[in-house]
Amino acid sequence: MLSSSLRVALRPALLSNSCLGALKTRHVSTSELLRELGKITCDRDVSTNPNDLQQHGKDEGPHRVSEPQVVVFPQNKEQVAEVLKFCNRKRVPVVPFGSGSGLEGGASAPTGGVAIDLRSFTKILRVSPEDFDCTVEAGVTWRALNFFLRDRGLWFPVDPGADASLGGMCSTSASGTNAVRYGTMRENVLNLEVVLADGRIINTGGIQGRARKSAAGYNLTNLFVGSEGTLGIITAATLRLHAIPEKQVSAVVQFETPRAAIDTVVEILQNAVPIARVEFMDERTIQACNAYSKTSLEDKPTLMLEFNGSQTSVSEQIETVASICEDNGGTEFKWAEDQEERNLLWKARHSVFYATCAQRPNTKCYVTDVCVPISKLPELLAATKEDIDRSGVYGTVVGHVGDGNFHTMLLFDPKDPASFQVVHELGERMALKAIELDGTCTGEHGVGLGKKELLLKEHGSDCVSVMKSIKLALDPHNILNPTKIFD
Amino acid sequence: MLSSSLRVALRPALLSNSCLGALKTRHVSTSELLRELGKITCDRDVSTNPNDLQQHGKDEGPHRVSEPQVVVFPQNKEQVAEVLKFCNRKRVPVVPFGSGSGLEGGASAPTGGVAIDLRSFTKILRVSPEDFDCTVEAGVTWRALNFFLRDRGLWFPVDPGADASLGGMCSTSASGTNAVRYGTMRENVLNLEVVLADGRIINTGGIQGRARKSAAGYNLTNLFVGSEGTLGIITAATLRLHAIPEKQVSAVVQFETPRAAIDTVVEILQNAVPIARVEFMDERTIQACNAYSKTSLEDKPTLMLEFNGSQTSVSEQIETVASICEDNGGTEFKWAEDQEERNLLWKARHSVFYATCAQRPNTKCYVTDVCVPISKLPELLAATKEDIDRSGVYGTVVGHVGDGNFHTMLLFDPKDPASFQVVHELGERMALKAIELDGTCTGEHGVGLGKKELLLKEHGSDCVSVMKSIKLALDPHNILNPTKIFD
Numbered sequence: 001m002l003s004s005s006l007r008v009a010l011r012p013a014l015l016s017n018s019c020l021g022a023l024k025t026r027h028v029s030t031s032e033l034l035r036e037l038g039k040i041t042c043d044r045d046v047s048t049n050p051n052d053l054q055q056h057g058k059d060e061g062p063h064r065v066s067e068p069q070v071v072v073f074p075q076n077k078e079q080v081a082e083v084l085k086f087c088n089r090k091r092v093p094v095v096p097f098g099s100g101s102g103l104e105g106g107a108s109a110p111t112g113g114v115a116i117d118l119r120s121f122t123k124i125l126r127v128s129p130e131d132f133d134c135t136v137e138a139g140v141t142w143r144a145l146n147f148f149l150r151d152r153g154l155w156f157p158v159d160p161g162a163d164a165s166l167g168g169m170c171s172t173s174a175s176g177t178n179a180v181r182y183g184t185m186r187e188n189v190l191n192l193e194v195v196l197a198d199g200r201i202i203n204t205g206g207i208q209g210r211a212r213k214s215a216a217g218y219n220l221t222n223l224f225v226g227s228e229g230t231l232g233i234i235t236a237a238t239l240r241l242h243a244i245p246e247k248q249v250s251a252v253v254q255f256e257t258p259r260a261a262i263d264t265v266v267e268i269l270q271n272a273v274p275i276a277r278v279e280f281m282d283e284r285t286i287q288a289c290n291a292y293s294k295t296s297l298e299d300k301p302t303l304m305l306e307f308n309g310s311q312t313s314v315s316e317q318i319e320t321v322a323s324i325c326e327d328n329g330g331t332e333f334k335w336a337e338d339q340e341e342r343n344l345l346w347k348a349r350h351s352v353f354y355a356t357c358a359q360r361p362n363t364k365c366y367v368t369d370v371c372v373p374i375s376k377l378p379e380l381l382a383a384t385k386e387d388i389d390r391s392g393v394y395g396t397v398v399g400h401v402g403d404g405n406f407h408t409m410l411l412f413d414p415k416d417p418a419s420f421q422v423v424h425e426l427g428e429r430m431a432l433k434a435i436e437l438d439g440t441c442t443g444e445h446g447v448g449l450g451k452k453e454l455l456l457k458e459h460g461s462d463c464v465s466v467m468k469s470i471k472l473a474l475d476p477h478n479i480l481n482p483t484k485i486f487d
Numbered sequence: 488m489l490s491s492s493l494r495v496a497l498r499p500a501l502l503s504n505s506c507l508g509a510l511k512t513r514h515v516s517t518s519e520l521l522r523e524l525g526k527i528t529c530d531r532d533v534s535t536n537p538n539d540l541q542q543h544g545k546d547e548g549p550h551r552v553s554e555p556q557v558v559v560f561p562q563n564k565e566q567v568a569e570v571l572k573f574c575n576r577k578r579v580p581v582v583p584f585g586s587g588s589g590l591e592g593g594a595s596a597p598t599g600g601v602a603i604d605l606r607s608f609t610k611i612l613r614v615s616p617e618d619f620d621c622t623v624e625a626g627v628t629w630r631a632l633n634f635f636l637r638d639r640g641l642w643f644p645v646d647p648g649a650d651a652s653l654g655g656m657c658s659t660s661a662s663g664t665n666a667v668r669y670g671t672m673r674e675n676v677l678n679l680e681v682v683l684a685d686g687r688i689i690n691t692g693g694i695q696g697r698a699r700k701s702a703a704g705y706n707l708t709n710l711f712v713g714s715e716g717t718l719g720i721i722t723a724a725t726l727r728l729h730a731i732p733e734k735q736v737s738a739v740v741q742f743e744t745p746r747a748a749i750d751t752v753v754e755i756l757q758n759a760v761p762i763a764r765v766e767f768m769d770e771r772t773i774q775a776c777n778a779y780s781k782t783s784l785e786d787k788p789t790l791m792l793e794f795n796g797s798q799t800s801v802s803e804q805i806e807t808v809a810s811i812c813e814d815n816g817g818t819e820f821k822w823a824e825d826q827e828e829r830n831l832l833w834k835a836r837h838s839v840f841y842a843t844c845a846q847r848p849n850t851k852c853y854v855t856d857v858c859v860p861i862s863k864l865p866e867l868l869a870a871t872k873e874d875i876d877r878s879g880v881y882g883t884v885v886g887h888v889g890d891g892n893f894h895t896m897l898l899f900d901p902k903d904p905a906s907f908q909v910v911h912e913l914g915e916r917m918a919l920k921a922i923e924l925d926g927t928c929t930g931e932h933g934v935g936l937g938k939k940e941l942l943l944k945e946h947g948s949d950c951v952s953v954m955k956s957i958k959l960a961l962d963p964h965n966i967l968n969p970t971k972i973f974d
Contacts, residue, residue, distance in 0.1 A: 130753060131860035131891075153757075173702040184700050186709070187674055202950040206927055209945065211858040212890045213671050214927035215660040215713055216934055217942050217972055218954045222673070222709035226702055243759035266617060270640075272730035272796075274761065309759075312803045320797075371698040373618035403699045404618075440693055440701035447704055455704050458696065463689040466961065467705045473960035474953065485704055 028090045030069045033114060037072045040082040045073040056097050056107065056115040060162065060353075062366045062412070062420065063105030063449050068095060068115035075120050077193065077201055077235040084233065084479075085199035087114055093482050096229040098168030099141060101160075103367050104448025106172060106228050110483050116233060118167055124148055125236065133190060133210050135238045138167025145239075154241040157182035160444070161350045167234045172446040173226030177277045177349070180402030181308070182242060184444065185225050191238035192224050194231075197475040201235075210238050223470070228446050229481035231474045245308035248276070249318065250342045251333040253325045254300040258282060258385070259378045260328045261301045265401050266374055267324045273317050277306035278402040282385065285352055285396040292355030293348035303330075303401075304349055306342075349398075356396045356409040363394075363411040366420070368427040368450075370434035371405040371443025380437055384408060384430045393423055405443035432457065447485045455486065515577050517556045520601060524559045527569040532560040543584050543594065543602040547649065547840075549853045549899070549907065550592030550936050555582060555602035562607050564680065564688055564722040571720065571966075572686035574601060580969050583716040585655030586628060588647075590854050591935025593659060593715050597970050603720060605654055611635055612723065620677060620697050622725045625654025632726075641728040644669035647931070648837045654721045659933040660713030664764045664836070667889030668795070669729060671931065672712050678725035679711050681718075684962040688722075697725050710957070715933050716968035718961045732795035735763070736805065737829045738820040740812045741787040745769060745872070746865045748788045751815045752888050753861055758811065760804050764793035765889040769872065772839055772883040779842035780835035790817075790888075791836055793829075836885075843883045843896040850881075850898040853907070855914040855937075857921035858892040858930025867924055871895060871917045880910055892930035919944065934972045942973065 057067035093113030121139035159176040175184035191205030204220035399406025410423040431441035441454035544554035580600030608624035646663040662671035678692030691707035886893025897910040918928035928941035
């Protein structure tokens with residue numbers, strides 16, 4: 001992208017980035033970080049406690065724990081800005097930390113430096129029911145927001161399962177079970193408050209912008225959504241809200257083959273049924289759920305469905321979907337109509353990770369996700385299940401199939417590197433197959449440390465070099481979450 | 488954003504950008520352009536015909552016509568790439584040209600150079616009905632696409648009114664009457680094929696990516712959507728399609744005051760009615776429509792509505808909306824149920840621009856749009872109408888009010904600069920008021936030449952400098968549509 005003369009000028013900066021580890025230990029000792037960051041916040045908001053360091057170097061994924069040198073707990077965006085100014089001047093790596101529920105090592109600190117924990121950013125700053133939007137600080141979790149909204153007839157539908165912070169969800173472009181109807185974070189963020197590498201604070205969608213749509217300049221909001229902390233630190237987000245539907249009904253239907261379940265989903269979409277959730281679970285996932293969540297379903301490929309809308313609309317959706325299910329050999333629906341039953345059902349779905357882990361004590365779970373055009377799902381699903389079976393690994397397959405998105409959860413022995421290698425290669429093959437089928441190596445988990453090579457395969461080196469040139473333009477010293485997304 | 492040493496290195500490039508006009512005439516004569524571009528395409532695909540130059544220097548907006556030196560009509564992306572390589576080497580400005588239906592001067596060539604006309608890019612490359620997506624070349628218009636899709640049960644819902652090319656619609660982040668239900672270009676583009684300033688060709692969403700969602704790297708697709716040709720030339724787009732609804736019904740309802748009409752829209756949204764279109768027209772627009780499109784509506788603030796869905800769902804939506812309209816003093820619905828009547832009605836809506844122009848012969852129309860949170864619409868609408876009345880200008884107000892987006896069309900005498908100044912200042916005041924009310928200076932027309940100062944007001948200088956640093960990273964010699972969005 002850059003002219004050759006510029007490329008020469010920029011090379012020293014690029015080279016120095018690859019030596020950040022060395023710079024860190026050479027120039028900024030932990031004691032200096034403690035002292036200087038303590039001046040910006042207050043001494044008790046900077047920690048080198050081993051528990052803090054250990055907790056902040058990891059997430060819920062299988063990647064190696066890499067601890068930061070210090071953890072800082074700023075109390076407001078101005079303190080975040082001061083921390084970044086200092087770190088930028090001193091070339092200290094900075095890793096933002098929300099709830100630590102990521103899966104691709106985004107919160108890890110392989111080059112040391114400072115973890116910025118946003119746990120104090122828990123204010124819901126504004127809710128405008130008449131405009132269906134709100135502004136929250138980055139540390140607010142989606143569950144806390146929905147708890148706050150519950151009596152206002154409003155909700156925020158993006159549900160990644162774990163009780164993630166909304167700042168983290170913006171960073172990783174999270175989605176979840178409701179995306180088929182309500183979209184992902186990309187469609188539900190109107191504006192972000194971001195602290196840049198040099199400490200400047202911007203609002204990506206206008207200084208106080210919260211218009212439903214805008215054609216004013218580059219869409220920085222959606223550049224920062226999914227940038228995994230590599231372009232700036234998100235301190236607040238303006239989000240779209242939705243009216244709580246008059247009626248919500250959930251159901252379970254089971255099939256003889258995964259193909260029959262997927263064909264059902266394709267037909268539901270072709271019939272333009274505004275389905276709110278449609279989740280696939282393979283027979284092994286059902287076994288794990290029955291054991292862990294005390295459900296009593298048959299060990300068969302299963303769809304978990306949710307219908308939202310008015311009473312009439314929900315009845316009509318159910319009628320259409322029931323008939324499609326029947327045509328594909330599905331069982332009769334098992335219903336969950338009241339709130340308590342619905343909660344139990346979706347709790348079981350959201351507990352699949354823990355249910356899978358519980359199947360083999362002393363193992364760890366390697367979770368990975370891909371997304372393909374829905375017509376390619378049956379082929380990818382069959383290939384993946386066959387590959388898992390062949391490997392002898394215990395693994396479950398679940399997915400937001402309405403989007404063509406699914407996950408495998410593969411158990412490995414954390415003490416045996418060869419065991420990790422086997423599941424890692426399974427994940428790689430699934431991702432490569434997804435790319436081959438016009439899909440993506442990750443629908444919602446992000447690239448982090450784990451999928452850098454796959455990103456390159458998927459996008460090609462020219463496209464990734466465009467991403468890198470944007471990174472370099474916004475963070476010339478590569479202090480922001482270095483080594484994530486690309487090297 | 489850049490370190491001070493880098494800033495020094497980059498300054499000469501920045502400075503030279505501001506002298507592009509001089510460089511152009513000094514280094515690359517029109518005859519050289521003709522000769523060199525003729526080698527890349529073939530001689531008949533490069534033109535200096537005065538009609539071609541005049542047609543390519545303007546769009547449908549009121550901005551000054553600035554002609555390119557030559558127009559080139561490449562036949563494929565490889566030729567676009569070669570043209571860009573040449574222009575990048577020689578520092579020649581390049582302005583992409585779709586259908587010329589823009590409104591903010593995006594197609595104008597104030598610094599001369601080459602207009603790249605994509606009229607030969609008319610292939611629909613692929614339609615996947617089972618995945619609800621397609622890939623089209625940039626010159627295909629949305630009407631041509633929908634004509635092609637009509638027998639497949641599918642449609643592409645973004646309708647900016649004019650028969651714009653889909654490449655142009657990507658560039659300006661177009662939307663239109665269906666955005667309230669189906670989203671804008673941002674929500675309906677899955678991937679873009681883009682030729683970069685240096686001639687490299689990338690696919691922003693993966694080499695052959697068409698997953699419904701992705702968390703793989705930066706969201707370049709939505710960076711290029713709305714970038715108005717300043718970051719690359721879009722040569723193809725992969726788009727989401729939607730199932731044609733079983734039933735589509737349109738209706739007109741009229742109110743005593745604009746406030747009553749807007750309150751109705753707010754209540755429709757609060758009741759989570761999945762309305763497909765809800766368009767506001769003020770009484771003056773209705774007068775113009777009656778005269779131009781031979782409709783026979785009362786001269787009153789009016790909503791034009793469309794309901795999509797199954798028979799049952801449409802009936803229920805209508806029942807809810809009719810009751811809300813009645814509560815707000817609306818008249819009974821005037822129906823348009825069959826395709827022909829619906830077409831007439833929406834044709835009238837889409838002809839408002841020409842209807843307005845027809846009211847005062849020998850005038851030109853200054854169209855501008857803003858978007859605000861819907862609760863702020865009544866205040867902005869009232870202020871704008873009062874301002875128009877006070878000025879003595881003839882102007883109509885119409886809008887996609889479900890999104891909080893509306894347009895004014897203001898007539899001026901093209902021979903009288905003072906007359907232009909009056910309407911321009913009216914537009915500026917409306918945009919400033921929209922920004923003050925947490926909105927944006929443009930919901931769908933873009934910044935182009937006309938709203939650069941407003942962008943700065945809306946986003947602040949730090950945010951705009953981030954946009955500029957991205958521009959510089961991707962187009963270091965500022966050859967791509969220079970002087971648009973920012974200086």
